[in-house]
Amino acid sequence: MSKRGYHHGNLRQALVDAALELIEAKGPTGFTLSEAAKQAGVTPAAVYRHFEGREDLIAEAALQGYEIFSDLMDYAYQSGQPSALAAFEATGRAYLAFARKHPGHYIAMFESGISINRTPELAAAANRANGVLEKAAGDLSQHIPADKRPPASMFSAHIWAMSHGVVELFARNSPGRASPFPPEDLLESGIGIYLRGLGLVAPDN
Known part of the structure; x- marks a missing residue:
């Protein structure tokens, strides 16, 4: 999967898009921030630049x-x-x-x-x-x-x-x-x- 957002200045939206896919597939409590980061093509630490938690x-x-x-x-x-x-x-x-x-x-x-x-x-x-x-x-x-x-x-x-x-x-x-x-x-x-x-x-x- 290509990295969506991080190298194009749109990491925040890339993470939201990843979360939406995971929410639909697994439910709102069925995924972790690490999974959202992986889906968006970034490291878990990068998530905390934009969001405090899931x-x-x-x-x-x-x-x-x-x-x-x-x-x-x-x-x-x-x-x-x-x-x-x-x-x-x-x-x-x-x-x-x-x-x-x-x-x-x-x-x-x-x-x-x-x-x-x-x-x-x-x-x-x-x-x-x-x-x-x-x-x-x-x-x-x-x-x-x-x-x-x-x-x-x-x-x-x-x-x-x-x-x-x-x-x-x-x-x-x-x-x-x-x-x-x-x-x-x-x-x-x-x-x-x-x-x-x-x-x-x-x-x-």
């Missing part, structure tokens, strides 16, 4: 994941305009698309045990992603009288949880689990049922 390296992978995730969510939201419903549903589908396309980032973000409050930068990136979904939820609820309107933060959190559940159970090849329906169909129908129950979508839609 958790610091995983946190950087999570940060980059949240930045990609936020951009993807925002693009989905914008592409669904001007329909508030289309924009909201698009952000749910974007969750599935992200988990499929960026499994290493997804695991670092949601399965590594790294707190989003580990650094201000990580917290800001995570909150930005949540903010996109909450904005889409707020747009969708505008036609409901204010005194009957559910908090956007509440039902956006419910949709986030639903999306996460579909990903974990059916979109990431969970051992022993299979669904007769595509994950996208499961999520779309679940969102539809939920939104109708809240009165956010007309019953005949």
Whole structure:
């Protein structure tokens, strides 16, 4: 394997890329810094020029994941305009698309045990992603009288949880689990049922 990054001034990113491959293959606790260094083509000592330890390296992978995730969510939201419903549903589908396309980032973000409050930068990136979904939820609820309107933060959190559940159970090849329906169909129908129950979508839609 060629040495990635050290002789080209990009060792930090080379180590993140190596960690993402190892996270996907072995899980967030299944590799060592020495393995990440070897994967990147550098000595273990070189890692400590950029990261204090494995958790610091995983946190950087999570940060980059949240930045990609936020951009993807925002693009989905914008592409669904001007329909508030289309924009909201698009952000749910974007969750599935992200988990499929960026499994290493997804695991670092949601399965590594790294707190989003580990650094201000990580917290800001995570909150930005949540903010996109909450904005889409707020747009969708505008036609409901204010005194009957559910908090956007509440039902956006419910949709986030639903999306996460579909990903974990059916979109990431969970051992022993299979669904007769595509994950996208499961999520779309679940969102539809939920939104109708809240009165956010007309019953005949």
